[in-house]
């Protein structure tokens with residue numbers, strides 16, 4: 001095995017994606033080759049910087065609350081709830097409006113849900129998250145998602161040789 | 163209707179979905195309980211505010227319920243809800259004025275990472291928590307398609323094949339994307355924190 005073969009295999013080797021038959025010759029090469037060992041070290045250093053954030057605990061009763069809302073017809077995407085629930089500080093006046101205006105079509109069902117929402121807002125924890133950047137800029141997320149999809153498709157067609 | 167015995171094998175997602183569609187709130191609650199942890203962890207990669215995370219995950223489940231009839235049983239429930247969660251997250255960040263630009267940014271047009279300069283291992287004096295904060299800071303600066311694969315591989319420990327299925331891309335794409343993502347991550351890390359370059363001290 002030469003260095004270019006070895007380098008091509010190192011990521012899969014570190015990700016545990018090689019069959020033993022592929023890993024063995026790589027290990028042999030690494031024994032002999034300082035340069036490639038250096039590449040392994042470097043890759044490990046990068047991984048060492050990828051540390052999972054501390055988890056946030058799921059609040060007790062979360063699933064029951066969500067299920068109740070769902071059954072009551074709350075369709076989600078009702079950001080105003082989030083903003084109201086976010087806490088007392090920014091409620092001073094209208095600042096949340098920009099964020100809140102996500103065209104929120106209140107269907108008959110949703111009205112029923114609102115009663116529930118109000119209830120659960122009251123129940124919600126009131127601690128304050130860091131300041132929310134309330135940008136009123138509301139260009140379509142669909143565009144962003146569409147662009148992502150396109151990238152995915154294009155990415156598909158440029159699969160690495162092998 | 164599927165009979166649920168308390169001590170029998172866990173009920174299949176697909177039957178919970180069926181019961182939920184029939185209006186059974188308990189069935190949906192079980193589904194939420196089953197996946198809430200993973201979705202909280204996923205959302206945690208995008209924000210540290212517990213309230214925001216809760217909102218995002220809640221919104222994800224509500225959207226999922228509202229379109230539960232479009233769930234195709236050939237994909238796993240997690241795959242399906244993961245996509246809803248991702249969209250919800252991006253949407254949310256977008257409204258906070260964060261990241262959508264990054265999400266659309268074409269990774270191909272970025273100056274390509276000839277990574278000279280090596281990275282130090284995290285200093286032993288840094289606490290795990292501090293490293294995680296740096297990680298998150300850097301991750302949030304990456305285009306979404308890179309952030310995504312790094313989270314799935316490094317944090318969720320998923321195999322290439324599972325990532326490929328989840329993102330509906332080929333294994334080869336997973337591999338090449340991960341490769342570019344790690345390079346990009348390293349570049350950004352060095353750019354934001356030059357003190358972590360080898361020989362910087």
Ligand SMILES: [Zn+2]
Pocket residue numbers: 002003004006029033034035036037
């Ligand atoms: Zn070599």
